[in-house]
Amino acid sequence: MKIAIPAFVALCCLASTARSQQVAPATYQAIELKNLNQSVKPTDNFYDFAVGNWVKNNPVPASKSSWFSFNELYDHNRKVVKEVVMEAAAANAPKGTNTQKIGDFFKTAMDSTRLNQLGATPLKPYLDQIDQIKDADGVLSTFIFLKKHDLAGVYNFSVDPDDKNSSKYIPGFGQGGLGLPDRDYYIKTDAPTVAIREAYVKHISIMLQLAGQPKAQADAAAAKILKLETTLAIASMDRVTMRDPYATYHKMTLTDFTKNSPGIDWSVQLQQLGVTGADSILVAQPEFFKKLASMISSEPVATWKEYLKWKLVSSTASSLSDAFQNENFAFYGKTLIGAKVQEQRWERLTSIIDNSMGEALGQEYVKRAFPPAAKVRMLELIKNLKLAFAERIQALDWMSAATKVKALKKLNSIMVKVGYPDKWIDYSKLEIISGDNFGNYMRGREFDYNRNIARYGKPVDRTIWDMTPPTVNAYYNPGFNEIVFPAGILQPPFFDFKADDAVNYGAIGAVIGHEMTHGFDDQGRQYDDQGNLKDWWTKEDAVKFKEKADRVVSQFNTYTVLDTVHVNGKLTLGENLADLGGTMIAYQAFKKTAQGKSDVKIDGFTPDQRFFLGFSQVWRGNITAQSQAVRIKTDPHAPGKWRVIGPLSNNPDFYKAFNVQPGDAMYRKDDVRARIW
Ligand SMILES: [Zn+2]
Numbered sequence: 001m002k003i004a005i006p007a008f009v010a011l012c013c014l015a016s017t018a019r020s021q022q023v024a025p026a027t028y029q030a031i032e033l034k035n036l037n038q039s040v041k042p043t044d045n046f047y048d049f050a051v052g053n054w055v056k057n058n059p060v061p062a063s064k065s066s067w068f069s070f071n072e073l074y075d076h077n078r079k080v081v082k083e084v085v086m087e088a089a090a091a092n093a094p095k096g097t098n099t100q101k102i103g104d105f106f107k108t109a110m111d112s113t114r115l116n117q118l119g120a121t122p123l124k125p126y127l128d129q130i131d132q133i134k135d136a137d138g139v140l141s142t143f144i145f146l147k148k149h150d151l152a153g154v155y156n157f158s159v160d161p162d163d164k165n166s167s168k169y170i171p172g173f174g175q176g177g178l179g180l181p182d183r184d185y186y187i188k189t190d191a192p193t194v195a196i197r198e199a200y201v202k203h204i205s206i207m208l209q210l211a212g213q214p215k216a217q218a219d220a221a222a223a224k225i226l227k228l229e230t231t232l233a234i235a236s237m238d239r240v241t242m243r244d245p246y247a248t249y250h251k252m253t254l255t256d257f258t259k260n261s262p263g264i265d266w267s268v269q270l271q272q273l274g275v276t277g278a279d280s281i282l283v284a285q286p287e288f289f290k291k292l293a294s295m296i297s298s299e300p301v302a303t304w305k306e307y308l309k310w311k312l313v314s315s316t317a318s319s320l321s322d323a324f325q326n327e328n329f330a331f332y333g334k335t336l337i338g339a340k341v342q343e344q345r346w347e348r349l350t351s352i353i354d355n356s357m358g359e360a361l362g363q364e365y366v367k368r369a370f371p372p373a374a375k376v377r378m379l380e381l382i383k384n385l386k387l388a389f390a391e392r393i394q395a396l397d398w399m400s401a402a403t404k405v406k407a408l409k410k411l412n413s414i415m416v417k418v419g420y421p422d423k424w425i426d427y428s429k430l431e432i433i434s435g436d437n438f439g440n441y442m443r444g445r446e447f448d449y450n451r452n453i454a455r456y457g458k459p460v461d462r463t464i465w466d467m468t469p470p471t472v473n474a475y476y477n478p479g480f481n482e483i484v485f486p487a488g489i490l491q492p493p494f495f496d497f498k499a500d501d502a503v504n505y506g507a508i509g510a511v512i513g514h515e516m517t518h519g520f521d522d523q524g525r526q527y528d529d530q531g532n533l534k535d536w537w538t539k540e541d542a543v544k545f546k547e548k549a550d551r552v553v554s555q556f557n558t559y560t561v562l563d564t565v566h567v568n569g570k571l572t573l574g575e576n577l578a579d580l581g582g583t584m585i586a587y588q589a590f591k592k593t594a595q596g597k598s599d600v601k602i603d604g605f606t607p608d609q610r611f612f613l614g615f616s617q618v619w620r621g622n623i624t625a626q627s628q629a630v631r632i633k634t635d636p637h638a639p640g641k642w643r644v645i646g647p648l649s650n651n652p653d654f655y656k657a658f659n660v661q662p663g664d665a666m667y668r669k670d671d672v673r674a675r676i677w
Contacts, residue, residue: 030499068621338624356444358468506614517581
């Protein structure tokens with residue numbers, strides 16, 4: 001449910017007006033005029049107008065596959081994180097402290113000479129173990145071993161709150177096992193997809209060779225692995241279907257799960273996974289597990305053994321020698337998403353440490369980069385946005401009074417988290433040993449897994465965070481009915497102390513509105529104020545909502561990227577609804593501020609115009625063609641350009657601010673224009 005960008009349109013005089021009325025250059029510009037492309041009419045392509053020059057002047061760096069405001073800011077945050085790890089590495093801190101762990105993790109992983117000497121040696125005991133497998137039980141136990149180290153396996157498993165009873169944890173199983181980003185990659189027969197598949201098979205073979213297999217054997221294994229993954233892909237549910245929370249909610253007893261997927265005794269599996277005493281479980285895709293169970297006996301054990309080796313090697317590559325890391329990048333970084341060179345080692349490592357010990361790093365990050373005043377200001381903005389959203393709900397002409405009462409109850413129950421957790425993860429049980437890079441990596445993954453399953457049987461902990469503090473993102477969690485904003489995103493261009501309200505309400509305000517609206521999008525609206533999957537809508541209101549949402553689906557289906565490839569209106573619906581609602585709510589909140597009520601121009605732009613410019617600069621960016629191709633299949637967010645153009649071309653306040661008229665490209669006729677919240 002995270003955020004992301006779009007553009008177009010219309011009128012004649014705005015650009016020139018903006019220039020002619022420009023005031024003396026200020027020393028600080030929250031909207032930097034050099035980023036605008038004022039040769040384009042804002043009414044024809046607002047994205048290009050607002051950020052066109054930024055886009056032209058900020059190509060994707062060689063080591064990246066995309067370069068958006070998010071990446072730019074993350075790069076900035078990573079420098080702070082680098083300071084933290086470098087200081088920890090130099091500190092010689094007492095054994096067992098977070099500082100020792102961060103420092104030793106980093107130092108050990110930076111020692112490429114040692115990693116290159118070791119080569120595939122760290123994998124050997126695990127590969128030997130796989131060689132010992134004699135039957136289906138051995139295969140299943142090894143899946144469990146991979147799962148318990150949070151490494152890629154053949155299915156997903158975790159303990160989470162029950163969607164229909166959010167105060168209770170329940171173990172849940174979901175489909176998995178694919179090495180390519182989506183089932184489409186195994187099924188489609190167009191030339192680019194076939195080329196990626198061919199490169200994937202070569203990549204699997206090279207990785208197996210690096211792990212010690214002769215080429216002929218590795219080639220043969222890679223072909224079999226692709227075939228096996230293809231069978232799993234065909235049995236997998238597609239992403240659009242998975243947007244329906246009822247389609248992925250199947251509560252059953254372990255006995256029923258075993259009956260559903262004969263050949264696997266799930267009570268034995270669950271016990272081996274470390275969870276005991278569960279009377280029922282959730283299965284997201286029963287059909288997938290039915291197929292998997294049949295494959296456990298129909299596929300030769302020898303093929304499964306090759307598959308297990310591939311999963312082990314692939315998911316640990318980042319902790320091995322350069323040969324493994326380079327080949328992993330060659331396929332997943334270069335071929336698949338179009339980066340030209342790998343990020344520097346320290347950059348890759350900070351991401352790995354953020355993944356393994358993110359809240360230990362995060363504690364230091366917020367001390368250095370997150371002023372308490374930012375939290376105070378954010379809470380005030382959120383409060384104003386909530387008020388504006390409540391007013392809009394009350395004023396809706398299409399929703400019944402009965403549903404409004406419940407919608408308002410849900411809105412007022414939204415829990416808010418800003419900056420960093422009140423309660424940090426305790427890493428005392430995680431051992432980080434100097435000189436043991438592979439072990440550190442494996443223990444980090446295992447620690448995460450154990451922390452997750454240890455929840456089972458305990459009261460649901462609503463204080464936890466799904467993102468670490470330096471993360472440049474935000475989320476809505478429907479199960480907790482909460483909105484969460486890590487410290488990492490609370491900086492320019494999202495949130496700027498020096499900026500006027502128009503810019504902040506347009507940027508972080510729209511982000512807050514986006515996350516709030518997720519509670520009322522096609523998925524989120526199906527959860528109640530306590531985070532339970534439960535219908536609180538009258539039938540008529542639900543029908544009206546769906547009609548309105550369908551307009552957004554049709555609108556985005558018409559947007560293209562990469563020649564004939566279209567945005568998937570259904571896949572991106574939730575995010576598009578959140579963008580549409582987010583900008584409207586943020587604008588209404590902005591209009592309550594002193595600047596919102598004034599018409600004093602800054603740099604030639606009215607407060608309302610600055611609001612929409614502030615909104616757009618959040619979504620500026622570039623992306624490689626390869627990465628765009630992957631995202632169009634997998635990302636529930638539309639491309640950045642359409643995230644500006646899409647919502648604004650439905651927004652009457654935007655029309656007013658820039659005098660959008662019929663005939664302008666940003667103009668949508670009233671009978672197709674979407675308005676929900
Ligand atoms: Zn979102």
